Amino acid sequence: MINTQGMVAETATKIYTDLCARDVPHEAEAGQYPQALWDALTENGLPLAWVSEANGGFGADHDEVFGAIWASAQAASPVPFAETLIANWMLDRAGLSPADGSASFALSGHTPSADIPFGMHADKIVLFDEAHHEISLFDNRVAVRSPEESLSPDGMTQFIFSGHLAEQSAKTDLSRRGIEALILTVRAVQMAAAMESALGLSIDYVTQREQFGRPLSKFQAIQQQLAVAASECAAATMAATQAASAIARHSDDPEQAWHEAVVAKVQIGHSVEAVTVPFHQVHGAMGYTQEYDLHHYTRRLWAWRDALGNEHLWSKRLGEALAVTSPDDIWKGVTTGQWVAS
């Protein structure tokens, strides 16, 4: 289970409960950005939770912050809270000050362009340049950007970066795997949380909707479908929690959490189809409408499972990494979560 206790998680839960009721994601999508929600998060310093105290943040336990991310995803957060947390963490790990305002992030290999979630909303963009071990901060307005087709209501924007336009740049000790570990874990926690919420909607719907003179929930075919989906949700939460716990254990060297994060990515990425199909099926046509809430979760799940590449790509990466270690190493990883690096 994700730890939702502690000041950071509880504050975030309260803010999302108060300011992100079910109409808010609908209004956001219609173009009414929930500024009050973002302001409340900022006033409480939550986007700085992963920034060290020396750098103006409050260096909260990783554990607690994952609880806050859980709350945001259960509310179908239409503001880039998780993205700003990640971006500020990257800046902090290069000794740079946190972003002024909201932020999103990109990992760049050798190309100067990247697809960025919340790209049209975030004030700043943080880029990891793998080739130069550098983290750079850009103002959103100076980058060349164009909205991409996106599965998620949060949007995806393509950016073209010109190095000389960066506001700040600094070397970082983070490796690509270290950054991947954190991003994949954040997405894993968001996906597990969204699945739980969508399961809740499905249970409510089938217990209220009647056909053939009785609630849908009384049909065994419906019960068994949702029981299978619930087992996938439970597995997703476990995988996300194991990854979050590995990140918390290895906060100084997140690369050590890479395997647990990839396990979560692969497990949950595959679960998305296994849950969104029955969730939509039991909702009938109602679940396919814009008016109903289900798509706030399912569209985000479809987008998040693609983050940094889809589950098929990451299954292969994990398999490749494991295949060069020994069967003893693999067994040790499965049973204890201590993976031998490859």
Added chain:
Amino acid sequence: MQRFNFPVVQPDPALEDLRSELQAFLRQEREAGNFRPEPECWMASADPEFSRKMGKRGWIGLTWSSQYGGHDKSALERYIVTEETLRSGAPVAAHWIADRQHAPMLIAHGTEEQKLDILPRIAAGECYFAIGLSEPGAGSDLANVKTKAEKVPEGWKINGQKIWSSGAHMCHYMVALLRTSPADGRNRHVGLSQIMIDLSLPGVTIKPIVDLSGDAHFNEVYFEDVIVPDDCLLGEEGGGWKQVTGELAMERSGPERFLSSYITLETALYQLSGKMGSDSHARLGKLIASLRTLKGMSWGIANLLDQGVSPETEAALVKDLGNRLENDLTQQVRAMLNDLPSEDWSPDMRRIMNIGVLRSPPNTLRGGTTEVMRGITARQLGLR
């Protein structure tokens, strides 16, 4: 909101020493030719000689008091032992069931005399138990059991039949769910009791049932006027249903529900070393992600059980996911092995793969079918 209770528990380094000891022993036994690894070893691969060796080393009866021949260790240490023996495909079926569920049952409900007599023999790997739940008319509908125990001056007189009793032909006792009084109208859960039956008593007949692979590890067990003394009633008279369902969390959440076919994967990993193509990498990555996740869930439950919490729904979730996974594992490994010409498969690989395929159907049946597991989950979700 988080619907299910699966705590994430970090591995305890102290447990890892025990793991190393197990690994060394199992490697040595296998290399000495004392066993041939098999999938589903905990159900179908029994060797009393091997069980006695495990007993001598203190790896049976870990969780109970040394007063009764146990080793005063935690359920987590027992978990490590079961996990390592499953990984090795070792012949542990003889003692598995007694160690897992009947010894704890005797500790909870047995007389002092029974505990002193039987528990040390279980811990020594010498005394085995069979499960007496299913009957010809009571499979998934367990409450339909008809085998009767009737009160007589000498104790209880038993008549009827149990079926699918794994290992009964080599077991010393069976703990059976029996009707000790009639159902109360439509409530069939009342009037059932758990009774321990010495299988060497007159009136007990055990007939093997041959499975589709030619093995005969399960049985029909007939009772004809079998008399057992009063103290063989375990727990409360009429409380059998509650006791049986209470044991299920322990029975359904252990590593045998998702690691039974791991030996197939591990054997293939040695075979495919350096030869895996990208399709196999993807299959391997997905399998390992699922195995690691299931381990987390099962380990979380083991920790709850160790604290005296018995989460029935979580156990049902592990069994459903785990059974699907272990059957899928066999299929994924079949596909992975295409990276190797079949004439290059080792004899062990072929044997293990064949056993894995042949032994896959009961995974999703025994200990409660997949459909029953989903029914339990659906009830917890508020759907029934």
